[in-house]
Amino acid sequence: MEITGAQALIESLKKEGVEVIFGYPGGTVLPIYDVLYNEKAIRHILTRHEQGAAHAADGYARVTGKVGVCLATSGPGATNLTTGIATAYMDSIPLVAITGQVPTALIGRDSFQEADVTGITQPITKHNYLVKTAEDIPRVIKEAFHIARSGRPGPVVVDIAKDAQVKKFKFKYPDKIDLPGYKPTLKGHPRQIKAAAKMISLSKRPVIYAGGGILSANAAKELLAFAEKLNIPVTTTMMGLGAFPDTHSLALHMLGMHGTAYANYAVQECDLLIAVGARFDDRVTGHLPTFAPKAKHIHIDIDPAEIGKNVRADVPIVGDAKQTLKDLLEKVKSAGGTEKGKHEAWLKQIEEWKNKYPLTYKKEKSLKPQYIVEMINEITKGRAIICTEVGQNQMWAAQYFKYDNPRSFVSSGGLGTMGYGFPAAIGAQIGRPDAIVFDIAGDGSIQMNMQEMTTAVNNKLPIKIVVLNNCFLGMVRQWQELLYDKRYSATNLCNNPDLVKVARAYGAEAMRITKPEEVKKALLEALKIKDRPVLLDFVVHKEENVFPFVPPGQAINEMLID
Amino acid sequence: MRHTISVIVENKPGVLHRVSGLFSRRGFNIESLAVGTTDKPNVSRMTIVVEGDEQTLEQIIKQLYKQIDVLRVFDLPHAESFERELALIKVHANEKTRPEITQIAEICSARIVDVADDSLMIEISAEKEKVENIQKLLDKFGIQELVRTGKIALQRGSNS
Ligand SMILES: Cc1ncc(C[n+]2csc(CCOP(=O)(O)OP(=O)(O)O)c2C)c(N)n1
Numbered sequence: 111m112e113i114t115g116a117q118a119l120i121e122s123l124k125k126e127g128v129e130v131i132f133g134y135p136g137g138t139v140l141p142i143y144d145v146l147y148n149e150k151a152i153r154h155i156l157t158r159h160e161q162g163a164a165h166a167a168d169g170y171a172r173v174t175g176k177v178g179v180c181l182a183t184s185g186p187g188a189t190n191l192t193t194g195i196a197t198a199y200m201d202s203i204p205l206v207a208i209t210g211q212v213p214t215a216l217i218g219r220d221s222f223q224e225a226d227v228t229g230i231t232q233p234i235t236k237h238n239y240l241v242k243t244a245e246d247i248p249r250v251i252k253e254a255f256h257i258a259r260s261g262r263p264g265p266v267v268v269d270i271a272k273d274a275q276v277k278k279f280k281f282k283y284p285d286k287i288d289l290p291g292y293k294p295t296l297k298g299h300p301r302q303i304k305a306a307a308k309m310i311s312l313s314k315r316p317v318i319y320a321g322g323g324i325l326s327a328n329a330a331k332e333l334l335a336f337a338e339k340l341n342i343p344v345t346t347t348m349m350g351l352g353a354f355p356d357t358h359s360l361a362l363h364m365l366g367m368h369g370t371a372y373a374n375y376a377v378q379e380c381d382l383l384i385a386v387g388a389r390f391d392d393r394v395t396g397h398l399p400t401f402a403p404k405a406k407h408i409h410i411d412i413d414p415a416e417i418g419k420n421v422r423a424d425v426p427i428v429g430d431a432k433q434t435l436k437d438l439l440e441k442v443k444s445a446g447g448t449e450k451g452k453h454e455a456w457l458k459q460i461e462e463w464k465n466k467y468p469l470t471y472k473k474e475k476s477l478k479p480q481y482i483v484e485m486i487n488e489i490t491k492g493r494a495i496i497c498t499e500v501g502q503n504q505m506w507a508a509q510y511f512k513y514d515n516p517r518s519f520v521s522s523g524g525l526g527t528m529g530y531g532f533p534a535a536i537g538a539q540i541g542r543p544d545a546i547v548f549d550i551a552g553d554g555s556i557q558m559n560m561q562e563m564t565t566a567v568n569n570k571l572p573i574k575i576v577v578l579n580n581c582f583l584g585m586v587r588q589w590q591e592l593l594y595d596k597r598y599s600a601t602n603l604c605n606n607p608d609l610v611k612v613a614r615a616y617g618a619e620a621m622r623i624t625k626p627e628e629v630k631k632a633l634l635e636a637l638k639i640k641d642r643p644v645l646l647d648f649v650v651h652k653e654e655n656v657f658p659f660v661p662p663g664q665a666i667n668e669m670l671i672d
Numbered sequence: 673m674r675h676t677i678s679v680i681v682e683n684k685p686g687v688l689h690r691v692s693g694l695f696s697r698r699g700f701n702i703e704s705l706a707v708g709t710t711d712k713p714n715v716s717r718m719t720i721v722v723e724g725d726e727q728t729l730e731q732i733i734k735q736l737y738k739q740i741d742v743l744r745v746f747d748l749p750h751a752e753s754f755e756r757e758l759a760l761i762k763v764h765a766n767e768k769t770r771p772e773i774t775q776i777a778e779i780c781s782a783r784i785v786d787v788a789d790d791s792l793m794i795e796i797s798a799e800k801e802k803v804e805n806i807q808k809l810l811d812k813f814g815i816q817e818l819v820r821t822g823k824i825a826l827q828r829g830s831n832s
Contacts, residue, residue: 228686237740240685257740291682291743323753415734418727 115244116141116275119208120484122251126152127281128179130170130540130652131155132163134190136208137223141275155540158561160187162533165559166195169534172520173495174541175328176259177204184210185223188432188452189230190442193527196234197609198265199624200524201349202326204258205229205265206251213273215244227269236264244277249284256287261294262413263326282464285381294412298429298437306384306408306425307441313382313406315456316342319365319394322349322523323387323411330344330354330516333386336435340442340612341452345373346503347388351519355576356512359494363469364461366394368505371467374658376460377402386410387431390420391524392662404617410434441515469509476651479503479578486548486576489637494509494546495520499555501585503578503655507550531557532575536562537589539571546574546637553579553606563616566643574636575645577609582654588655592670620645674703674728676753676825678720679736680744683709687741691718694739700724700732704757704822715743719824747827755825758797759784761807764814765792773813780806791816 113121114656119142123131132155135143146154157163162184167178178198182191188209198205212221212537228240231412237257241248247270254266310316324333324346330353337344345362354361362373377383383405388394395401398420410418410431417426424624427434471480483506486494492512495522496503504521513519521540522530535549547554556577578584583601590598613620620638623646625631636644659668681687688707691767693700703721724734729747736745748755765773770792775785777794780802786793796806800823807818 229689231691232686232690238686289740292740415731416737417735418730422727502756 111204111280112278113281114141114145114276114278114566116145116435117268118244118281119251119270120145120149121281122248122283123179126177126251126255128152128177131179131181132157132166132170132537133181134160134163134183134187136187136210138184138212138272139181139187139275141272142181142208142210146439154273157534157536157565158560160190160564161193161529162536162559162562164191164205164207165197165530165533166537166540166565167205167207168194168198169497169520169537170541171198171203171537172534172547173517173538175477175517175542177206177207177255178537179206179295181208182210183223184227185225189225190233195231195267197522197525197527199234200238200521201322202263203265204263206254207265209265209267209269210275211240211271213510213526214363215273217364222415223633227267230265234265238267239269240276241268241270244274244279248276248281252284253287253289254651256289256334257292261292261397282508283504287387295414295428296412296430296433297436298410298427301318302425302427303434303437303441304649306427306438307445309382309406309408310340310442311638314453315380316384316453317362317376317378317380318342318380319347319385319388320344320350320353320355321347321386321388323431324350324353325516327387327412327431328516329387329435330438332432332435334358336439338587341457342483343376343457345369345377346522347391347394348521349523349668350388351508351634352513352516353575355514357514357637364508366666367656368509368656369379369395369666370469371494371669371671372460373464374597374660374669375463375467378665378667380402380405381406382406384408384410386435387412389416395420396660396664396666419607445624454591465636469531470655472672474651477624477629477648477649479506479580479654480510481612481626481629482576482648482650483507483550484637485633486550487511489594489630490546494518494548495542497521497535497538497549498532499549500526500528500553501549501552501583502580502588502654502656503550503552503584505585506578507580528555532556532559533562534568535575536569536571539567548574548576551575551577552584553581553603553609555584556609561610563613563618563643567617570641571643572640573643575613575643577645577647578650579609579647580604580650580654582652585656587653591653591655592659593661609645609647613643618643618645620647622647624649673723673725675722675724676748676749676750677720677721677733677824678746678754678825679709681716681718682741682743683714683716686739687716690739690741691736694735695722695732698731698735700728704825706822708824710799719773719822721823744774746827748827752829753825753827755799755823756797757803757821758795758819759773759801759803760799761794761796761810761815762791762817763794763810764790764816766790769813771809776791776806776809787818
């Protein structure tokens with residue numbers, strides 16, 4: 111039977127197991143929306159901005175591990191997706207973004223709502239396609255999902271000309287993929303694994319530095335087994351939060367610019383750094399030449415280009431984190447490197463640092479943002495999905511909630527996109543209807559995608575939006591305070607609207623909290639609301655800073671503690 | 673260090689943009705780039721001359737491999753490769769200078785491919801240095817126009 115390109119697209123998405131699409135219609139995707147009109151197997155979530163759709167698909171992907179899908183029209187629809195695509199690209203999130211394109215006969219003529227979408231998204235996608243014939247749709251969708259989810263995951267854009275959506279052809283979904291130029295290496299090289307095992311056996315002060323790659327490889331269990339068996343402390347990047355239980359005695363928590371003092375000290379003093387699924391980002395390493403100066407490096411990553419990009423590895427291992435950690439542990443075990451009591455002195459040193467430099471803040475009478483995050487942790491017993499915006503709110507959310515579970519921290523790490531958290535929370539709540547989902551936000555960031563409140567209300571999503579309202583673009587203000595002589599240029603948000611009223615206007619629940627003693631009650635109240643979002647406007651201490659803080663360009667042990 | 677790399681790509685739309693875009697956004701310096709089809713109709717070969725140390729070269733090769741349409745990448749060691757550039761040089765000539773120019777062309781194994789009243793066009797296919805050499809020799813007669821291809825190269829022997 112012959113079907114249209116648009117029908118073929120939806121059939122192909124179903125073959126890939128797609129259950130939800132986040133999107134926004136327009137002229138060049140009308141044929142696709144027409145098919146969605148009576149489609150039962152795929153739910154379409156109408157956002158209020160294409161950026162919201164991209165972030166929602168990304169949030170959905172992060173919490174479920176599935177490929178997120180978003181859909182937008184040509185021109186402005188597609189360009190509105192780009193911030194979301196770039197966000198997913200920087201954090202290696204599997205996403206398929208489908209865009210309509212003007213009919214092939216009009217391409218290249220500056221037609222109405224034409225934009226060179228493959229050109230624009232080329233540097234921010236793992237791969238992209240311009241589809242000009244209906245017959246290509248099944249193959250391209252098959253490839254797009256394969257590329258998005260395998261190897262180092264990432265976003266793929268599929269730009270489909272309108273005439274290709276309309277044309278009829280005989281649909282058949284391919285069962286094989288033919289991509290001769292794309293063959294990710296999953297299994298680490300035995301010789302390198304052997305060399306790494308030897309290095310681990312000889313090490314006296316090892317540290318595991320785990321990144322988001324652990325989560326994309328679903329390797330948290332393997333990491334835990336590896337660390338416990340070999341008695342090696344673990345620090346995670348922000349992207350790696352949840353990859354190793356924060357409440358574990360071997361946890362050093364986050365490292366880097368706003369990492370714990372003990373994590374940074376441990377990295378600077380270690381004799382072996384085992385990087386797994388992490389990419390030595392400048393927010394992690396600080397001044398690169400002084401990073402982990404005493405350490406040999408084992409670098410495990412599925413992306414060969416990450417190895418040696420910023421830091422030279424003594425033992426590079428290209429492979430999937432899950433498989434490689436298993437293989438490596440086996441190798442160390444068979445070499446007899448697992449006696450209990452190993453690294454006793456090292457762990458004692460770390461314990462001392464932990465006691466001497468705990469993560470802490472000045473507890474004052476005023477309402478402290480850190481306290482709010484601590485209370486969220488307490489009342490949810492650490493079992494919630496925490497989405498964040500960007501800035502101080504993000505760092506406090508990273509520092510003061512205890513992440514024990516993979517895929518429970520959802521935040522824009524690489525791109526640092528303000529306005530990410532709320533739409534991502536929408537995607538997260540749709541992907542995990544059972545979970546308690548928070549968006550920890552700043553009063554600046556929340557206004558960047560506030561329009562999605564409608565999406566949350568319409569879909570009865572009980573997201574808890576916690577605004578740490580400091581009337582400032584707090585993180586920028588902090589830099590201005592510490593590095594620009596308190597010249598608060600363009601960071602004062604004292605003319606914000608009343609966020610409680612705004613939320614209510616959208617049909618959400620809202621409360622304002624001004625005192626520490628009201629925090630717990632308000633949060634418990636919020637947890638009771640199951641059928642709509644609730645915005646909690648916490649009027650917090652205005653000029654609170656995030657500590658530790660490693661000023662840019664400094665070594666990570668040269669941090670300001672308070 | 674200057675490196676010559678061969679990039680074998682699938683002949684898909686946008687592949688040149690992908691490769692050149694990668695160089696510019698990662699800050700790798702392209703000195704020259706030549707593209708053309710190969711014996712297989714769906715496969716093209718790009719020959720790219722880049723400037724960079726060993727670590728940069730390694731990154732370039734790895735980043736190129738990340739492109740889905742890139743099939744193979746190899747660094748062509750200067751000593752083991754056969755390298756060519758093509759140049760067309762239109763040089764000012766009159767009765768007096770024509771013999772001298774013809775002689776230079778001959779010595780440099782170049783060919784005269786077009787003769788006009790006041791100019792000669794010379795074609796040379798050679799290694800970069802030789803192309804630059806003839807250019808220098810012809811300079812004094814007044815070069816009117818000049819076009820050079822990027823370098824193309826193949827590894828000698830059977831293993832490329
Ligand atoms: C889209 C975007 N624009 C600008 C920035 C730069 N930026 C980083 S943090 C920050 C301030 C965030 O303020 P707010 O959301 O109020 O959070 P706070 O730091 O006060 O918790 C800004 C402007 C950014 N990260 N993203």
